Amino acid sequence: MVMTTGTPNLTDRGAAILCESAQAVKAAVDLPIQGQCEPPDEDLWFQRMKACGIDSLGMHLEAVTPEVRARIMPGKAGLTMARYMDAFDAAVAVFGRGQVSTYILAGLGDTAEAILEVSQHLIAKGVYPFVVPFVPITGTPLENHPAPTPAFMAQILPTLGAMLKQARLLSQDIKAGCAKCGACSALASYEV
Numbered sequence: 260m261v262m263t264t265g266t267p268n269l270t271d272r273g274a275a276i277l278c279e280s281a282q283a284v285k286a287a288v289d290l291p292i293q294g295q296c297e298p299p300d301e302d303l304w305f306q307r308m309k310a311c312g313i314d315s316l317g318m319h320l321e322a323v324t325p326e327v328r329a330r331i332m333p334g335k336a337g338l339t340m341a342r343y344m345d346a347f348d349a350a351v352a353v354f355g356r357g358q359v360s361t362y363i364l365a366g367l368g369d370t371a372e373a374i375l376e377v378s379q380h381l382i383a384k385g386v387y388p389f390v391v392p393f394v395p396i397t398g399t400p401l402e403n404h405p406a407p408t409p410a411f412m413a414q415i416l417p418t419l420g421a422m423l424k425q426a427r428l429l430s431q432d433i434k435a436g437c438a439k440c441g442a443c444s445a446l447a448s449y450e451v
């Protein structure tokens with residue numbers, strides 16, 4: 260099960276409602292759960308989420324270059340990349356290597372090189388970078404923003420898949436979550 264939240268506040272940033280929700284689900288059914296939130300203000304939330312039944316965690320960078328982050332997600336960009344990296348370390352210490360992941364949307368302005376460079380850094384931390392092509396959705400502010408070309412994705416996914424394979428950080432080993440589902444990216448097909 261994938262359980263996501265927006266940013267309901269600027270303190271726990273969704274961790275508290277995920278705890279409450281995971282506890283209720285686990286009381287009814289023993290289903291692997293991935294929680295998804297922004298890095299909370301206290302790393303203690305990672306232990307709380309794990310104790311409440313969250314098996315794996317997603318904290319989504321979305322974009323990796325400062326200019327793109329500020330343009331695409333001015334609110335979320337308030338949390339620095341450095342804070343994300345610290346939070347990834349703290350979360351991996353709780354959930355384990357390969358049980359923490361991050362969504363990165365290709366096609367919003369980051370270069371393929373920037374995405375691969377950050378991905379390499381994440382893989383070294385034990386974090387799975389789930390790189391997904393951006394898809395414009397009608398009725399949203401980015402409805403006219405183009406999706407990346409297949410050629411652009413081909414600059415990223417085969418190389419990233421090989422990096423993941425070499426690090427033995429595989430989507431199939433994640434207990435639950437987007438990388439395990441894999442429906443939004445062809446990345447898993449390059450891990451084999």
Ligand code: SF4
Pocket residue numbers: 261436437438440441442443444
């Ligand atoms: S990969 Fe896509 S379809 Fe699968 S759980 Fe995540 S958002 Fe949903």
